Amino acid sequence: MxxxxxxxxxxxxxxxxxxxxxxxxxxxxxxxxxxxxxxxxxxxxxxxxxxxxxxxxxxxxxxxxxxxxxxxxxxxxxTPPEPEDANIRPEPIPLQVVYEDGDVIVVDKPRGMVVHPAHGHTSGTLVNALLHHCRDLSGINGRLRPGIVHRIDKDTSGLLMAAKNDLAHVSLSEQLKAHTVERAYIALVHGNLPHDQGTIDAPIGRDPHDRKKFAVTAGGKPSVTHFTAVERFGDYTLVRLRLETGRTHQIRVHMKYIGHPLAGDPVYGRAKTVPLDGQALHAAVLGFVHPRTGETLRFESPIPDDFQRILDMLRNR
Incomplete structure (x- = not known):
């Protein structure tokens, strides 16, 4: 395996x-x-x-x-090296800034935006937009990922924090590793969840049948997701999820594992089941301790319009 x-x-x-x-x-x-x-x-x-x-x-x-x-x-x-000719250019891409000071910036990322450049894909990303907006970002993660301390998937919308200097980057990274950053998501999943709330404690690793995907595996890393049913639509359930760990695709893998994959998820579920380009998943809450002041900061993001239209459609059926 x-x-x-x-x-x-x-x-x-x-x-x-x-x-x-x-x-x-x-x-x-x-x-x-x-x-x-x-x-x-x-x-x-x-x-x-x-x-x-x-x-x-x-x-x-x-x-x-x-x-x-x-x-x-x-x-x-x-650990893929950065290409020698890596030249990530600032681009005047509109950003929805939720909070910003000299150390940290919190943005509300739209669905469809890639967080950071990768080999062969060096424009149109959140990093390109941040470089234009901030000018200065932490250099710890190199030229392709300046300021980036965590990621959300391209087709997941919502809150994401970035570091403007190395002091902030180290602090935020340590908080992520210690699992003290508050991260809550809203998702629409297939089926009627049998429980109002629960915890999924199942290790996640590479899918033994497809190494480009992830799955619950015996040799995977410890992964814990807490969920609460918010609203039921018969064949769909709106859920609120809180991450205790932060594995790649954790929510998508865990919900598939319990038989309730995310609506619209083209990798772990059934694509095109709802009129949405990608999975119905939104990073709604982000909380952390400010790296310089020690103040606890907490931000919330409303469900985006494309996701909200699906909920309205389900309520009006």
Whole structure:
């Protein structure tokens, strides 16, 4: 079974490292092929070979050659290097700023916006917009992710914080790792939830059948999501979810796991079940301690219009 090995990051960059454990079925597979099929969409095998030669890919903590063949239990770790010609330009993209001072900015990200640039995708992102708006951002995560301490999916809307300097970045990162940041989401899920509230405590790792996806797996990282049913529509339920941990796609994976995938989710559910481009998921609450003043800040974002129209439609059926 493929899984993400449990590990504790030693520096902020480690949050961008991807890890997999090779299975019996993957034994003998070339490392460059394995990583190309496991990494983010759009990464070529040739690009992976360049990463391997640059030392950005390790097996059991050691560098290998592109023709290395996997053995069962090998831990493969990848931290994609920034391309030498990375030049992320400020772009005058409108931002809905919820809060801003000299250390932190909180924005309400629209559905459809990518948070940070990736290889081959360097414009139209939240980072491009922030660079134009703020000019100065924390440099801890490099040129592709300046100021970014956490992410929400492209087709998830809602609140996200960014750091304007390294002091703020370190503080916010530590709060995220300590699970003291308050994050609550609103989602529309398929089916009628049998309980008014509950907790999903199930480890999340790479999907053993599709390494580009995540799933509840025995070897995954501890993941906890709390949910409360807000409104029922018979074949749909509006839920409020609170994250105790922050794994990639956590809400989407956990709700699928209990048999109630998010409406419109093209990866973990059934796409086009509602008139929405992507999953019906909104980051509605964000709370944290200000890195300089120590003040507790808490922000709320209303459900966006496209999501609200679906709820109105369900209520008026």
């Amino acid at each position: 493929t899984s993400q090995a449990e590990r504790k990051p030693t520096n902020p960059q480690d949050e961008w490292t991807q890890e997999w454990v090779a299975t019996e079925a993957e034994a003998g597979e070339r490392i460059d092929k394995f990583v190309a099929e496991s990494a983010e969409e759009g990464v070529s095998r040739t690009q992976v070979q360049d990463w391997i030669r640059a030392g950005a890919v390790t097996v059991n903590g050691a560098a290998v050659k592109p023709n290395y063949r996997l053995e069962p239990g090998d831990v493969v770790a990848v």
